[in-house]
Amino acid sequence: MHRVRYFGAGPGALPLEVIQKAGQDLPDWRNTGASIMETSHRSREYVQLHEASRSMFKHLMGMDENWEVLFLQGGATTQFAMLPMNFLGPYKGADYVLTGAWSNKAFNASRYFGPSRIAADTRENEIYTRIPAMSELDMDADATYCHLTTNNTIYGTQWKKLPETGKVPLVLDMSSDIMSRQLNLDDVGLIYASAQKNLGPAGVCVVAIRKEMLDRANSDLPEILSYRAHAAKSSLLNTPPTFNVYMMKLVLDWIESRGGVKAMERLASAKASLIYDIIDSSNGFYKCPVPESHRSKMNAVFSLPDEQMENELVAKAKADGFTGIRGHRSLGGLRVSMYNAVSLESIIELAAFLKDFAKRNG
Numbered sequence: 127m128h129r130v131r132y133f134g135a136g137p138g139a140l141p142l143e144v145i146q147k148a149g150q151d152l153p154d155w156r157n158t159g160a161s162i163m164e165t166s167h168r169s170r171e172y173v174q175l176h177e178a179s180r181s182m183f184k185h186l187m188g189m190d191e192n193w194e195v196l197f198l199q200g201g202a203t204t205q206f207a208m209l210p211m212n213f214l215g216p217y218k219g220a221d222y223v224l225t226g227a228w229s230n231k232a233f234n235a236s237r238y239f240g241p242s243r244i245a246a247d248t249r250e251n252e253i254y255t256r257i258p259a260m261s262e263l264d265m266d267a268d269a270t271y272c273h274l275t276t277n278n279t280i281y282g283t284q285w286k287k288l289p290e291t292g293k294v295p296l297v298l299d300m301s302s303d304i305m306s307r308q309l310n311l312d313d314v315g316l317i318y319a320s321a322q323k324n325l326g327p328a329g330v331c332v333v334a335i336r337k338e339m340l341d342r343a344n345s346d347l348p349e350i351l352s353y354r355a356h357a358a359k360s361s362l363l364n365t366p367p368t369f370n371v372y373m374m375k376l377v378l379d380w381i382e383s384r385g386g387v388k389a390m391e392r393l394a395s396a397k398a399s400l401i402y403d404i405i406d407s408s409n410g411f412y413k414c415p416v417p418e419s420h421r422s423k424m425n426a427v428f429s430l431p432d433e434q435m436e437n438e439l440v441a442k443a444k445a446d447g448f449t450g451i452r453g454h455r456s457l458g459g460l461r462v463s464m465y466n467a468v469s470l471e472s473i474i475e476l477a478a479f480l481k482d483f484a485k486r487n488g
């Protein structure tokens with residue numbers, strides 16, 4: 127078997143054990159004589175899997191019975207629109223904190239549904255390199271919610287501590303750091319996350335809503351776009367992405383078996399330190415534009431002295447079995463994604479490669 131060390135930003139790496147288990151299960155899932163893809167979403171076996179996945183998600187996130195978990199389609203991008211559609215109105219706006227491309231997209235989508243405001247925007251010289259300080263947030267005490275992106279996949283920044291928003295519930299896009307950090311959920315009303323970084327393959331988006339917030343959702347919506355309608359049907363309103371839910375359950379079980387989110391958080395810190403240490407000790411050969419306390423533990427972005435050198439590095443890395451490290455097309459440079467399924471061993475090997483490359487070319 128030939129496997130590369132994959133550091134792509136999304137779809138991200140999956141645990142090898144999960145891929146192998148899925149391979150074994152595929153022709154005959156749970157002795158049904160059929161694959162999960164050929165199983166009815168109304169069957170006893172699927173409904174059991176569906177409920178077990180919802181429960182495991184809540185268990186790992188430390189969510190109690192006051193939370194509802196939905197498995198939806200259309201990615202986080204659909205949530206950029208569905209969220210405001212469900213909560214805003216002509217006189218009901220939300221606050222958005224802009225820290226990168228994804229939060230801008232979320233904000234732009236929200237403006238179709240209500241008078242949303244920008245509570246802070248850290249863009250400088252066309253790019254984002256930091257998270258705002260609490261003192262920079264201009265929040266509306268009457269906002270329906272306050273939205274932020276916990277980890278900025280493209281710019282490599284991450285909120286280390288959530289802002290205090292008083293009685294305004296926080297809404298978090300956690301697509302690229304879900305299950306990699308423990309969170310105090312006291313002020314959080316809703317979390318959404320596309321699966322394809324830390325939860326499984328692309329095709330399912332998890333939305334977790336505090337029931338108190340769900341009770342305030344608009345009800346005059348087509349069923350398929352209504353959180354209330356999905357929740358009332360235990361997220362089985364229409365055919366769910368059954369294979370993706372199955373894969374996600376395998377990933378959730380894998381996280382649980384490794385010690386849960388607490389263990390993932392420790393691992394993320396260890397991996398991130400290894401990569402940032404190489405960058406910081408390279409005498410300026412590698413440059414990370416993000417100040418230390420704002421750096422993402424999921425996506426490290428950095429550049430080399432010039433583009434040609436970056437191309438050389440990417441080619442040499444590929445030849446050595448390291449892939450997925452080119453930066454986002456809007457930003458250039460390099461990006462190393464260190465999601466949960468990227469092993470410490472992979473990061474140690476990549477760090478050694480980067481160190482060696484800098485020594486030879488610096």
Ligand SMILES: Cc1ncc(COP(=O)(O)O)c(C=O)c1O
Nearest residue numbers: 136201202203228279301302320
């Ligand atoms: C933080 C964040 N939010 C939203 C998205 C969009 O997700 P999707 O492509 O599933 O719609 C991404 C994709 O990379 C992301 O990183």
